[in-house]
Amino acid sequence: MAAPALVALAHGSRDPRSAQTITALVNEVRSMRPDLRIEQAFLELSRPSFQTVVDRLVKAGHEEIVVVPLLLTEAYHAKVDVPSAVAAATERHPALKIRATSVLGLEARFLEVLDVRLRQALTEARVRELDALVLAAAGSSDPLANQAVARLGRLWGAHHKLPVTAAFASAAPPAAGEAVRAFRAEGRRHIAVASLFLAPGFLPDRAAELALEAGAVAVSAPLGAHPEVARTILARYAVGAVELVPV
Numbered sequence: 001m002a003a004p005a006l007v008a009l010a011h012g013s014r015d016p017r018s019a020q021t022i023t024a025l026v027n028e029v030r031s032m033r034p035d036l037r038i039e040q041a042f043l044e045l046s047r048p049s050f051q052t053v054v055d056r057l058v059k060a061g062h063e064e065i066v067v068v069p070l071l072l073t074e075a076y077h078a079k080v081d082v083p084s085a086v087a088a089a090t091e092r093h094p095a096l097k098i099r100a101t102s103v104l105g106l107e108a109r110f111l112e113v114l115d116v117r118l119r120q121a122l123t124e125a126r127v128r129e130l131d132a133l134v135l136a137a138a139g140s141s142d143p144l145a146n147q148a149v150a151r152l153g154r155l156w157g158a159h160h161k162l163p164v165t166a167a168f169a170s171a172a173p174p175a176a177g178e179a180v181r182a183f184r185a186e187g188r189r190h191i192a193v194a195s196l197f198l199a200p201g202f203l204p205d206r207a208a209e210l211a212l213e214a215g216a217v218a219v220s221a222p223l224g225a226h227p228e229v230a231r232t233i234l235a236r237y238a239v240g241a242v243e244l245v246p247v
Helices: 016-032 050-059 076-092 110-125 143-160 176-185 202-214 227-244
Strands: 005-010 038-042 064-069 097-100 132-137 164-168 191-195
Touching (some): 038 050, 064 227, 076 097, 176 202
Parallel strands (some): 005 038, 005 064, 132 164
């Protein structure tokens, strides 16, 4: 019996760089598991849609699908949009066994990716020393999601022995620029911002713009198609595949 297909489900964006990054990430996953049928899909704004991909897999004879939401926090999209999409697919294909896993989340292993991206930004900016860090994320109306970002920031700061403030591009304070200005008010002048986003788009661009205007010395690129992110997708898939097996 063939292994369940893997659908990497991203939110989607009008910014073409976002879909390009998701494609590169999914290709990284495929390189690690060439034996699996792996597809990318989007909840909105980008193509292919989730329902289109599910229809295609069913037509190709796949009876089991594991959906891995490419989301970093358990907020609205994870709690509402993904379950709604899976429910619609189940209604459309009653015989299909489909399971959505937990989101990618804010794994401690992603700190390695943050460091890689930040080192690249610091090298480009020719910055050699730092006295503060800002961890910029999308932000959510769900305080638990924002608290998860803050916890990751504290862990990151402890690793580097630097003060860290979590900042948000929407829905919650402080914004990245405000966080940078607060550090500058303390007399700190070498403040870098790490982009805790999966892919480029309006929100990471806005966070970077505000941070640089406020005096940040460098802003990193989003996590992107890093092997650690790809391995996390496969880890989520493995759990979901097991959960499809009848007890």
